[in-house]
Amino acid sequence: MTNIDGLNLTEMSEPDGVVLVAGDGGLIGSYAAREYHSLGWEVHGVSRRDLATEWTHHSADLLTGEGLPVGVLSRVTHLVFGAYVEKSTEAELIQVNDALLQNTLDALHRNGAPLKHVTIYQGGKAYGHHLGFFNTPAKETDPRLIAPHFYYTQEDLLKRNARERGFAWTAIRPEGVTGYATGNPMNLLMVIGVYAAINKELGLPLRFPGTRAAYDVLYQTTDAELLGRATVWAGSEPKADGEAFNVTNGDVFRWSQLWPKFARHFAMEYAEPQQMSLAEAMPMRKHVWESLVERHGLRATPFEQLVGWGVGDFLFHHEADNITSTVKVRQAGFADVLDTETRLLELFDKLIEAKILPPLTA
Secondary structure: OEOOOOOEHHHHOOOOOEEEEEOOOOHHHHHHHHHHHHOOOEEEEEEOOOOOOOOEEEEOOOOOOOOOOHHHHOOOOEEEEOOOOOOOOHHHHHHHHHHHHHHHHHHHHHOOOOOOEEEEEOOHHHOOHHHOOOOOOEOOOOOOOOOOOHHHHHHHHHHHHHHHHOOEEEEEEOOOEEOOOOOOOOOHHHHHHHHHHHHHHOOOOEOOOOOHHHHHOEEOOEEHHHHHHHHHHHHHOHHHOOEEEEOOOOOOEEHHHHHHHHHHHOOOOEOOOOOOOHHHHHHHHHHHHHHHHHHHOOOOOOHHHHOOHHHHHHHHOOOOOOOEOOHHHHHHOOOOOOOHHHHHHHHHHHHHHOOOOOOOOO
């Protein structure tokens, strides 16, 4: 893999320490851990769940410190912070997620970790995506919103700690991350795949379940593998120190361009959009999915942990363009891109091969 200057990114990220991935059970954290592990780094992950992983996983609570691998903490050079706790209000989100990050940094400092770099993740909410319309293409230099958000408070917290304790840091801002992590429902890929499979089983055409306006706006996604590569790059690149970077696949699309192609790929009929609430409708189709799991021997995951239907409802009803500029990260040296349409179809096939989605011909 090379960047725009012809530099080999694999050589730039040769193993140079010990990586701790906070939240390795999540979509972003699991792919970052896998990427570091594939390059030969010593990787340790922590999350509250028990996980079977390629890297070394520790079941621990970052809020209380219970279960943290003290012996490992004393050797950590790179922290990838993908931990997150959902709360119903912004004040609660700030309180708990700031505590997660500060507690992790304090545990590393207390145990004498030779910490070199910390990566945190943000997203389109830094620009106001969750509020509706926002200025596009959004740039990292855009001013913050007056509305408080834990992205801002975590970044400020990280800056203070980096200044006082002498490590580098980078904030990466993906959008609509696509991939698969067992038991992690916050995943657009699974929303589309499971929704399509249930419709097909019921003999229904594939319809976009959002508004007509949302069907036609410009959108973008970030492949989880690409995001993992960006994470490794940031952890070893001096130009990434103290910077925030938008990281997406590098293209934009309209759902109206992709949904007919999804239908063809899944060997389904296509129909025009029909606005609905996935969060209300799809739990009532749980029995249909369970029948598919049994008939095709699919990986058994509780339906409630399989898909976050609210993710689809939010994105498929968002009626403003969502575009962030990736010029800054490319100029800094990370130029990895993917064609979103091709990649999504490839990922659906990978989910079928892994027996997470049913076969196309069924």
